[in-house]
Amino acid sequence: MLENLKVGILGGGQLGGMLIRHAVDFGLSISVLDKDANAPCARYTNSFFLGDPKSYDDVLAFGKGLDVITIEMEAVNIDALLELEQQGVKVCPSPSIIKTIQDKYTQKQFLLSHNIPVVPGIAVDGKEDLLQLENKLPGCLKKRRDGYDGYGVMVLKSAADIEKAFDAPSVLEELVDIKHEIAVIVGRNEHGEIKCYDAVKMIFSGEKFVLEFQEAPAQLETNILQEATKLAEKIADALQLVGILAVEMFVTKDNQVIVNELAPRPHNSGHHTIEASTTSQYEQLLRAILGLPLGDTTLHLPSLMMNILETEGLSTNRQEKFKQVLSIPGAHIHWYGKKGNRLGRKVGHITITDTTMDSIVAKAETIRKILN
Amino acid sequence: MLENLKVGILGGGQLGGMLIRHAVDFGLSISVLDKDANAPCARYTNSFFLGDPKSYDDVLAFGKGLDVITIEMEAVNIDALLELEQQGVKVCPSPSIIKTIQDKYTQKQFLLSHNIPVVPGIAVDGKEDLLQLENKLPGCLKKRRDGYDGYGVMVLKSAADIEKAFDAPSVLEELVDIKHEIAVIVGRNEHGEIKCYDAVKMIFSGEKFVLEFQEAPAQLETNILQEATKLAEKIADALQLVGILAVEMFVTKDNQVIVNELAPRPHNSGHHTIEASTTSQYEQLLRAILGLPLGDTTLHLPSLMMNILETEGLSTNRQEKFKQVLSIPGAHIHWYGKKGNRLGRKVGHITITDTTMDSIVAKAETIRKILN
Numbered sequence: 153m154l155e156n157l158k159v160g161i162l163g164g165g166q167l168g169g170m171l172i173r174h175a176v177d178f179g180l181s182i183s184v185l186d187k188d189a190n191a192p193c194a195r196y197t198n199s200f201f202l203g204d205p206k207s208y209d210d211v212l213a214f215g216k217g218l219d220v221i222t223i224e225m226e227a228v229n230i231d232a233l234l235e236l237e238q239q240g241v242k243v244c245p246s247p248s249i250i251k252t253i254q255d256k257y258t259q260k261q262f263l264l265s266h267n268i269p270v271v272p273g274i275a276v277d278g279k280e281d282l283l284q285l286e287n288k289l290p291g292c293l294k295k296r297r298d299g300y301d302g303y304g305v306m307v308l309k310s311a312a313d314i315e316k317a318f319d320a321p322s323v324l325e326e327l328v329d330i331k332h333e334i335a336v337i338v339g340r341n342e343h344g345e346i347k348c349y350d351a352v353k354m355i356f357s358g359e360k361f362v363l364e365f366q367e368a369p370a371q372l373e374t375n376i377l378q379e380a381t382k383l384a385e386k387i388a389d390a391l392q393l394v395g396i397l398a399v400e401m402f403v404t405k406d407n408q409v410i411v412n413e414l415a416p417r418p419h420n421s422g423h424h425t426i427e428a429s430t431t432s433q434y435e436q437l438l439r440a441i442l443g444l445p446l447g448d449t450t451l452h453l454p455s456l457m458m459n460i461l462e463t464e465g466l467s468t469n470r471q472e473k474f475k476q477v478l479s480i481p482g483a484h485i486h487w488y489g490k491k492g493n494r495l496g497r498k499v500g501h502i503t504i505t506d507t508t509m510d511s512i513v514a515k516a517e518t519i520r521k522i523l524n
Numbered sequence: 525m526l527e528n529l530k531v532g533i534l535g536g537g538q539l540g541g542m543l544i545r546h547a548v549d550f551g552l553s554i555s556v557l558d559k560d561a562n563a564p565c566a567r568y569t570n571s572f573f574l575g576d577p578k579s580y581d582d583v584l585a586f587g588k589g590l591d592v593i594t595i596e597m598e599a600v601n602i603d604a605l606l607e608l609e610q611q612g613v614k615v616c617p618s619p620s621i622i623k624t625i626q627d628k629y630t631q632k633q634f635l636l637s638h639n640i641p642v643v644p645g646i647a648v649d650g651k652e653d654l655l656q657l658e659n660k661l662p663g664c665l666k667k668r669r670d671g672y673d674g675y676g677v678m679v680l681k682s683a684a685d686i687e688k689a690f691d692a693p694s695v696l697e698e699l700v701d702i703k704h705e706i707a708v709i710v711g712r713n714e715h716g717e718i719k720c721y722d723a724v725k726m727i728f729s730g731e732k733f734v735l736e737f738q739e740a741p742a743q744l745e746t747n748i749l750q751e752a753t754k755l756a757e758k759i760a761d762a763l764q765l766v767g768i769l770a771v772e773m774f775v776t777k778d779n780q781v782i783v784n785e786l787a788p789r790p791h792n793s794g795h796h797t798i799e800a801s802t803t804s805q806y807e808q809l810l811r812a813i814l815g816l817p818l819g820d821t822t823l824h825l826p827s828l829m830m831n832i833l834e835t836e837g838l839s840t841n842r843q844e845k846f847k848q849v850l851s852i853p854g855a856h857i858h859w860y861g862k863k864g865n866r867l868g869r870k871v872g873h874i875t876i877t878d879t880t881m882d883s884i885v886a887k888a889e890t891i892r893k894i895l896n
Contacts, residue, residue, distance in 0.1 A: 155861030179861020448853035481820035489527030489551020
């Protein structure tokens, strides 16, 4: 049955690791392609391939003989996936979806063409272009491709900032008057079944575009949450998605919900579903790509998720700090086991579950103090 | 940190698979020794060793260079573990605990020496001995070693049954007037911290000693549950356990709680802790053997666990049956992905969680009909 299926993941980071965690429940065999032999996934499969998910040859060689391929990152080679699809390998999400989404500008155009509200933005080829667009500043400049975790995003306040801007194909977005940032994870299978998780609210640290806390369910007005769910479902349908999709959204000061970005894969904003939901986002992805019924997305506990970033503070007495965190009831550590100590890198996350959000927030404050 | 620790498991079955599932959360590297190249664990590690956990040479070769070794089965080579311990490898639970428990008679003697109530039993070397013990019948005959899942256990009603009895070292136990069978999983770390899970109640199918349903928490009188917890804690302390221990107990018709059997490893009776408890038994084992604080054992949802046995019924339209089960909210399938189709074998389990036990039982009945 399921154990005879050969499932491949492009990318071997922590998201892939958590996907394997849930693949155990179905007895699945998982192959992984990553260009780092020390990628977190490498430890958890007997079928690890060293190679670049962006390389046509590597992806093609990896995919031959697999039954299903999915992704844990968008920066993958589309042509190879199209070729594999031709050869009968099931690719979920479809290469065309990944292609549309991996470029922030074509993503935006797609959403606009389906009447989904987005942040208005202009495509620019590089710095040169920006010099003609001084009157559009201030704005938010995002690289069209390969941005992640705050890399590839910067605010240009005025013409003076153009100097240090990316000199790469980018999107210059209007600055939005943001009240909240939220996200909804939606799953859809090939039978058109769609299920959303409750929206989460994200709190970012000021300058760095790096997520600090994430609260689930988001404590917001019902009509806003309904609008967010409606948008996520509409996008999954428009894409004819088979898989899961994270829809990051802004709630503006005048209570409009507009889409910021999409990610057609497991996502930060669904980490808490491991502990707090009946079905985790990882299991939901597996169900979707295997043609199984989608799982119940009920949140049975409130939760708060915080990323662990590599910092100077963290590197001192690390083991002792972890013991302190682990002694807090309901604090679930996910340590990614990454090699090396690059400062600022996401090295883990902690999900706190409890019966009330107040007690969760108190525990989060305690944990923040412990880790720093 | 944790990712640099080398942890080994003796045995590569489903319990080991679920242990790896939770090792992902700490970024641990897990090595596995099993004599079956197709063991469920083999898929989920890049460090699988083909060899027999009962062989001195295999265990010694496997263990060299590891930091910590644990078990997912009792039938392992003790001498090799003692030698590894000498060489500085941390073995949890300790070889002496495994040795005491892997023989059902020495296990019983140990418990008696600590004033723990057990089922009275006599050691017999084989059939010959039984002929002298006709006056002790009816009784329950259990092989001293290597019994599991109903294998190695039989009821001898009268002298006429001796003919078909095991001709191996066994224990002849008195038949107990059983009202309920329950189990408590207890964890203990090297600092002496002890935590119990709520007792579960097990319902076995008549003849086969095979678990059919398991309800958590057990719906029983508080004083019985307290007594069960007290016994489990006392045993963990008496053993100076570092790890987890399943304590299977009988509640007699006159409401006495007596110990049936011990298992110093993850156990069936803790499967539900994956979905229903704050900390799963698998994470608890990892915390214990890594010297970390034990996790909160609170059950946050009631649950029912049922094993999936390979049957004629199951083999027809298997995929369709699984889809039906997966469409029931709160039904969590764990499919072990075992190769081959030996009838009667445990090939998976399903944990059902919901807000009330009534609705859980209704779902369990639906699932039983689907699978048969």
